[in-house]
Amino acid sequence: MKSLFKSKPKTPAELVRLTRELLIFVDTDSTTKGTKRDEKMAELSKLIRDLKCVLYGNGESEPLVEACVQLTQEFFKQNTLRLIIVCLPKLNLETRKDATQVVANLQRQQVQSRLIASDYLESNKDLMDILITGYENMDLALHYGAMLRECIRHQIIARYVLESEHMKKFFGYIQLPNFDIASDASATFKELLTRHKSTVAEFLTKNYDWFFAEYNKNLLESTNYIIRRQSVKLLGDMLLDRSNSPVMMKYVCSKDNLRILMNLLRESSKNIPLEAFHVFKLFAANQNKPPEIVSILVANRSKLLRFFSEFKLDKEDEQFEADKAQVIKEIVALEPKDRS
């Protein structure tokens, strides 16, 4: 492949314009049928692949900055992104994959050091609604999911999603029986709850009650191994983040939360107890433990101490050993509140 465009070279902007025209055709025309329509669809597939070549390079050559800029500018000048998202169900699988990679890439393209994709999405937030509900359609879920994860790199868009009613839906999506889709929803959920620290802290503070009730019930206490494993890891990531410390303090004062974490601690898995430990240690280290937390720890003291004496890593890990020693020290030193 010596040149990207063999017959008549088109500029990146032309490629976008032609793509847009065809997308409008696909979107609105319902009368053209048969070979005529097939030809148009084939042309559209080729154009979207060409767009991808401009943005990613073609294996032999690296992408050119100037070409990417031109393409991005033309793309967001009009409603091309909306058209691509809306028309995705009508494209074939290979073209859907190409389109997804194009949309993903565009979220990171800068034009005069601005992410113009973010500006576009800010005034077209309803596109997020389409992408999120895509998890309900098996044929679109992975494409829309991948696009969605790129869009929420923009803080303003992540905030929109976090504040929307859609957040509740994720608990259902993560529990879908298809592993590929459920784990995609799970990856998006994680991104939403870890990427933009200040926005996440605000969300968790405002929505503490319903969010952790759902989190405990649907994820930490799920019957599905991988949901428990991923959610206890994410819980640790959230609570151990400095920006979420008020949320963490609230979380470790609840005996229901402690009960759930202690149950995860004694699972037969290798991975789940370790992740659970990173959360459990926060309950133990809390210097203002409510009496009900103290009671549980005291009542289980001998079992906990025995458990921790056997709880070890393969490799030397000073931090882990120090954390464990601290937890043991805290538990040993506990006095039941109502005796003192």
Place this chain on the structure above:
Amino acid sequence: MGKQQKYPVGAEHYKLFEEIGCGASATVYRAICIPSQETVAVKVLDFEKEKSDVCKIVHEAQTMTLIDHPNLLKAHCSFVADHYLWVVMPFMSAGSCLHIMKSAFPDGLEEKVIATILREVLRGLENIHQHGDIHRDVKAGNIMVDSHGAVKLGDFGVSASLFDAGNRLHGRKTFVGTPCWMAPEVLLQDDDYDFKADIWSFGITALELAHGHAPFSTLSPMKAIVKTIQSAAPGLDYVAGKKFSNSFNQVIAKCLQKDPHNRPSAKELLKHSFFKKARSSEYVACTLLKRLPTLGDGAKELQIREATIVQKKMSDMKKEEIAPYKQGISAWKFDVADLKAQASQLPDDEESIARKDQVECSVTSESERELSCCIGDTVTENAPQNGEEQHNLVEKGEIAIVQQRGRFKVSTEIGH
């Protein structure tokens, strides 16, 4: 979830039979999809196994679900059952090319069949590369053939994406693959590598199909690595009675160039005149499969016997899983009202620890919690590292008490 799924999700819909393949992280079984009675292959991956990286498993499952190419093995669906992932795939009844050669063509295949197989593999590779993926494990053992002679490249267990969600990466820097088939730049690890690493492996695979084994395959992995890096690129052997064409030689020489930039892309290679020798899948079926012991009938008796063994093995695995857990910590106490009553009876009875302490300890490891890319983490196998004391002591139970008494003493001194 509008439409009815052709391949239902849930272990209860499949019946596993004999093992048909076994990799580092997964086992593949022949299976029946109960509602449709279709024979399928089910790959079972253990999430608890060493080195199981959830991120990679997710990538593989998603890549395979989205495959729509006649020369790539796709996943019909995947779902979690206990701590295993089940991936349902088409059943390739003739097995891999390696399997076929081992059972009927120990000295390799004839050129026309090779050309046909390689053309199909290249078409698959072209598609993978088009989407920014590298296969990273091209070899005869991963080229599958079905009862109609269709050829599919399988096992995306180690495949990597060069397009990391929107960003073009410049190359990968990980040591993955099988040594004999690995490109020098992958082995050397001092250079990022890309699509071209697959082309090298493809060249080695061509030699493998011609000879019945890969060059250097009789050497130890370490020696094979040294040979690949230091010696001249391997070529076709001239064994008495076996002749290969010039064009076949050319294809191999093009692929096995040490400088990856000089190797052709899959797309370019497909235009090579050698592939004019390629025939149809019927041809593959006629020449290869008729010499094979038919998997379907001859092995049936064996399968039924093995099936019961497999099912038993699966249920045994579950039992083992639960055993240490039951012996370990019995349920925690959570009833707070009850707890307060019991709290007055403290301190704990240490004797009960002594009695119960003969428990296998499961050890977990996670090196850099902060660095781990997502939920999945590297897990390593049990290895007692109980500090200095343990080596000298025979009874595990005693140590626990000694340690705990010690701690208890210290703390009570501080406490009061």
